[in-house]
Ligand SMILES: Nc1ncnc2c1ncn2[C@@H]1O[C@H](COP(=O)(O)OP(=O)(O)OP(=O)(O)O)[C@@H](O)[C@H]1O
Ligand SMILES: Nc1ncnc2c1ncn2[C@@H]1O[C@H](COP(=O)(O)OP(=O)(O)O)[C@@H](O)[C@H]1O
């Protein structure tokens with residue numbers, strides 16, 4: 001394994017100012033709160049967590065699409081902030097959730113896939129045509145499908161277009177933000193198989209965001225669990241699924257409904273309080289929902305305790 | 321007598337046959353899951369049962385009976401008297417049935433006042449009681465709030481509480497947890513299961529998620545392109561799936577600990593076709609690994625065991641029982 005991580009983030013933070021009314025004071029939403037981690041080259045880091053916990057905000061900062069409020073992102077050892085857009089595009093590319101809104105409806109598929117090449121400004125049109133055709137073939141689309149508009153394709157085919165567009169510059173790293181969440185399971189399986197095959201053949205590194213833990217378990221070699229803007233537990237995938245340490249990770253795992261009849265619906269024990277990123281609880285941010293919370297939890301912020309290849313942030317995991 | 325009996329229901333929208341001859345029953349105290357991928361006709365089926373089809377939708381059935389009475393010729397007035405009272409519905413997107421302009425409390429009490437003429441104070445008590453029952457910790461506070469002030473999970477709980485206001489005998493829930501986080505989904509489903517046990521109502525639960533089906537269904541009907549292709553008890557469906565589509569779907573689902581990382585998942589090639597009225601043959605045949613000449617003709621509905629039916633030309637028991 002190469003010593004330089006494919007992605008490294010240090011103290012990454014993003015705050016949004018949200019105005020609720022003309023006279024209401026602005027609220028500060030801390031979408032990502034002082035997050036640090038590294039993704040080894042060639043691995044797949046799965047990021048899981050509830051809606052609104054900051055997964056997409058994290059992804060957009062790593063892609064350079066959103067400036068951080070604090071901290072920095074290193075991609076392949078280089079500071080993202082120092083890189084020009086074209087160099088960045090050759091290194092890291094996105095695949096987003098919604099294959100309907102992330103593709104320009106007025107352009108043909110082959111022109112959509114060609115965009116990153118055109119934006120480089122230095123590639124001949126013959127080369128562009130050849131590489132577009134190559135990328136389409138890689139993801140299982142025909143040249144004829146390349147002449148269509150996105151509206152003439154199914155959801156799964158559109159996601160293939162998005163993947164072809166992400167790969168056409170031969171990047172090292174792909175950030176997938178809920179790439180299969182809008183798809184039916186039969187199509188999800190096709191896309192997951194394709195992503196796995198491409199990773200093996202091209203030696204890619206993935207940051208793979210999903211709210212579906214079973215999907216993450218299937219694709220990820222490491223997993224980071226996010227809660228209200230922070231990574232509260234991360235570990236090598238097998239260890240995290242076998243021995244979850246954080247009570248929130250345990251609740252997430254408990255709520256996976258596998259297709260096994262007779263097991264009933266589990267009690268995840270979280271109550272009905274929902275997290276509000278504009279109003280992060282003091283102490284451990286999970287304490288209002290935590291079934292194991294005790295006196296220290298509402299007052300003391302848990303330390304980052306090393307665990308396996310990663311860490312966990314819970315008082316119960318701290319050494320005595 | 322079944323609580324709900326649907327026999328050979330068909331719905332067309334102009335050139336689309338959305339539902340092509342569905343039959344199913346929901347018994348009192350039973351959860352019947354209707355499962356299938358998007359566009360297979362799940363929502364249209366539930367709307368057709370409730371008499372809420374969009375304009376341009378044409379419904380036709382041999383029988384559509386609620387508690388023994390065929391409701392096909394009910395007037396709109398008779399239907400609206402049934403809806404929200406003896407048969408209630410929960411939609412996937414709670415905002416489609418919650419009015420943003422009224423508080424949770426006034427919407428919940430309105431149901432009871434309209435159907436039962438219950439006095440306001442009594443209706444408020446009932447609303448607060450039900451909000452507590454669906455796991456809402458501060459019912460008083462929530463009653464005074466507007467729908468947009470609630471999280472998705474709270475809204476869905478409110479929807480369930482509202483659907484229960486008049487003690488319905490039948491609850492139709494169309495993907496009630498699809499838009500929710502997994503933790504909230506588990507809480508809501510547990511709640512539904514608990515309430516059902518307590519009140520003994522019949523539930524028709526519509527979902528695309530076989531994980532949900534496995535955990536909550538008594539009976540399952542698997543839909544594909546407007547038809548029920550396999551129907552069985554939940555236990556038999558998962559232990560002994562006999563339709564190639566059901567088997568394909570099951571193989572697509574990643575199950576922690578079952579398929580190794582980087583080993584390909586099973587998958588069904590191609591996409592769901594659009595079916596014109598008058599279509600003949602198996603709608604799955606372009607995607608089916610077992611398709612043969614017979615599949616272009618009329619497809620028999622075969623018994624695959626007690627209370628287990630499969631719409632397929634393959635002989636009964638073609639696929640052996642799954643090793644446990
Ligand atoms: N441009 C923005 N302006 C204001 N607030 C924002 C903005 N983008 C995100 N947020 C807020 O930041 C928080 C994190 O949002 P983010 O989209 O990263 O969540 P997520 O984990 O990707 O959720 P989901 O699973 O729903 O995609 C949320 O509270 C969100 O409302
Ligand atoms: N109002 C409508 N007008 C025309 N076609 C419709 C309408 N509603 C649904 N359909 C069509 O009927 C089929 C089944 O849709 P639906 O029941 O919503 O699927 P599901 O709920 O299983 O995802 C689809 O082909 C859909 O496009």
Ligand code: SF4
Pocket residue numbers: 246247248284285286287290291292293294297302313314315316
């Ligand atoms: S620190 Fe306390 S509240 Fe936080 S997760 Fe651990 S036990 Fe729960």
Ligand code: SF4
Pocket residue numbers: 563564565602603604605606608609610611612615619631632633634
């Ligand atoms: S009828 Fe034929 S094509 Fe259809 S599912 Fe059965 S074997 Fe496959």
Ligand SMILES: [Mg+2]
Pocket residue numbers: 055056057177
């Ligand atoms: Mg997101």
Ligand SMILES: [Mg+2]
Pocket residue numbers: 362363364495
């Ligand atoms: Mg639907």
